[in-house]
Amino acid sequence: MLDLLDRIRTGAAEWDGNVQLDKKAHKRMSDIRKIDEKGQKRRVKVPLTRIISFSFGGFVAVALALVLYLSVLANFKNTFSLLNDKAILITQAIDRQLRDHFASVEHAVVDVKPFFDNGSISFDNVDEALEKMSLAVASNSRINVLVATDLNDDNFGVFKGPNGKLWPFKRQIPPGGERTYMLPRMTADSGPTWGALLHSDVGQFANISVPLVVDGEMIGTLTAASSLKALGEAIHSLDEGEDSTTFIIANGDDVVVHSDMKVFQTGEVTDKTLPVARSGLGDPVLAAMNTGDRLESFQKAAELGIEVSRIETADDEFIMMRVVIPGYSDEPWIIGQYFRGVTISREVRRLTGSAAVGIGALIIAVLIAIWMGRRVARPLKALAKQSERVGSLALDEVEPLPRSRVQELDQVAVAFNSMVDGLKAMNTYVPRSLFAKLMRLGGKDAAGAREAELTILFTDIVGFTALSEHM
Known part of the structure; x- marks a missing residue:
């Protein structure tokens, strides 16, 4: 009986020693980890959240900024x-409105000039000349005055009033026009020439003149004038x-x-x-x-x-x-x-508004990118934290990783939780000191086979089972 008690005490002492060894092993593992951390302090460590946020967000920002710049520049x-x-x-x-307006005035004098040059219209028959000139003025809505002037400055012509009525005249010009009416200098070879503006009591007129030539000699000038009031009305439409x-x-x-x-x-x-x-x-x-x-x-x-x-x-x-x-x-x-x-x-302002909208979209995209980066990095951060507890053999402190809607992250969470469950089950039968030793040795050395001479003792205590049942 005393021998049995001695053996129990000895077993308890050995178990106590194993516990002490287990604590020492855990402490040693902590010391090793601290040494490793000190050795790695020189390495720059960047959180995964920042890497994902800044890389993805930066890419989105650069892409949107480039598109925004090109679109604003194009706009x-x-x-x-x-x-x-x-x-x-x-x-x-x-x-074009000016040219169209005055082109018809120029065409009028150019078209009437041959009748003077070939004698169909003559300074000697003024009444007949006025009839033909009246037809030319009536057929052209942009002509207000058509006048023929000889070399002695005697003239005759046709004036169209504001109401469209024609007024033939001899040796006179519209009232007040004598103050500004001046024919341009011309020769027999001169082409259509625009003269100074004519200002009279009835308005202001642009005028164009052509030389009248018979047998190579200049006999006078033919002048057509157009009121600038009509031109102003045409310009006003623009x-x-x-x-x-x-x-x-x-x-x-x-x-x-x-x-x-x-x-x-x-x-x-x-x-x-x-x-x-x-x-x-x-x-x-x-x-x-x-x-x-x-x-x-x-x-x-x-x-x-x-x-x-x-x-x-x-x-x-x-x-x-x-x-x-x-x-x-x-x-x-x-x-x-x-x-x-x-x-x-x-x-x-429209360009500024589009740029502001683009910048707002850029800011929103960057914020979404940072949010997505954090969402993706959060499960990995939890995995790193729980893995650290597994590495320190604090299996009781390990929290199961939550499931994820991301397929790959969900697979990692399931595999990690299964691994932790397996380690906890194994730890029930394998002492922590052995775990610590195997981790200290590393996978290659711990799994390697070696030859050794062992002495194995099988013992049995008579009546121990019955004795333990009553203790």
């Missing part, structure tokens, strides 16, 4: 290309609404056509009658025409001779486009149109 170029085209189209439309004004400047600096003579865009009202000097008209935009800042963005228009400038007034900003053309008088004309700067500002 910017397209916008100013359209504005260039608009400036070109408006200016060319005014120029306005794009209340926010645009079309104008023509002739005689150096006189405004001869203005589409908004009643009320200017700036709100000023005028009672002046055209032609009026640009500075005395009362239109602050035209008055500041030569002080505007030229817009270099309209390079395409500039190549065609169209100048686009920004003009600031007391209360608003305007964009003016103008071009100098060989005028239908003795001096070049300036034709153009100006409109409120809000037209371009609206386009710029």
Whole structure:
């Protein structure tokens, strides 16, 4: 009986020693891990969350930023290309309207000239000449005056009134016209020539003359005149609404056509009658025409001779486009149109708005990328934490990994949880000291076979089972 008790004490002591060895092994494993961590402190470690967030988010940010930059740049170029085209189209439309208007006037004198040259119309038979000239004026809606002048400055012709009635006249011109009426210098070989604008009590007229030649000798001139009032009405149709004004400047600096003579865009009202000097008209935009800042963005228009400038007034900003053309008088004309700067500002705001939307989308995409990175890295972070507990043999502290909707992560979680369950079951029968030793040796050394001489003792205690049942 005493011998049995001694053996029990000895077994308890050995079990106590194994526990102590197990604690020492655990402590040694902790020390080894700390040494490994100290040895790896020099290595830079970046959390997986940051890697995924910044890599994926950075890629999305760069891609969206590139697309945004290219789209804004394309929109910017397209916008100013359209504005260039608009400036070109408006200016060319005014120029085309002028040419169409005066081309018929030029054709009239060119078509009537041969009748004088071949004697069908003669200065000697004025009444017959007036009948034929009346037919020419009546058939051309853009001619207001057709007059023939001999070398002695005696003249006769036909005047069309505002109501369309024809008034033949001899040795006279429209009332008040004598102040400005002056024929251009011509020879027998001269072609159609535009003269100085004629200002009379009934309006202002552009006029074109051709030489009348009989047997090679110049016998006089034939002049056709067209009222600029009709031209102004045609030009007014080119306005794009209340926010645009079309104008023509002739005689150096006189405004001869203005589409908004009643009320200017700036709100000023005028009672002046055209032609009026640009500075005395009362239109602050035209008055500041030569002080505007030229817009270099309209390079395409500039190549065609169209100048686009920004003009600031007391209360608003305007964009003016103008071009100098060989005028239908003795001096070049300036034709153009100006409109409120809000037209371009609206386009710029549209570009700014699209850029702001793009930047907002970029920020949202980066935030989503960071969120997705964290969502993906969270299970891996939990795996690393629980794996660390497994490595320290703290199996009781290991928490099961949650299932995931991501197939690969779900497979990892299932496999890890099964592994932990297997280790816990094995730890029931295998001492921790053996676990620690095997982990210390490593997989290759722990699994390697070796030869050894062993002494095995099989013993049995008589009556121990019955004794233990009653203890």
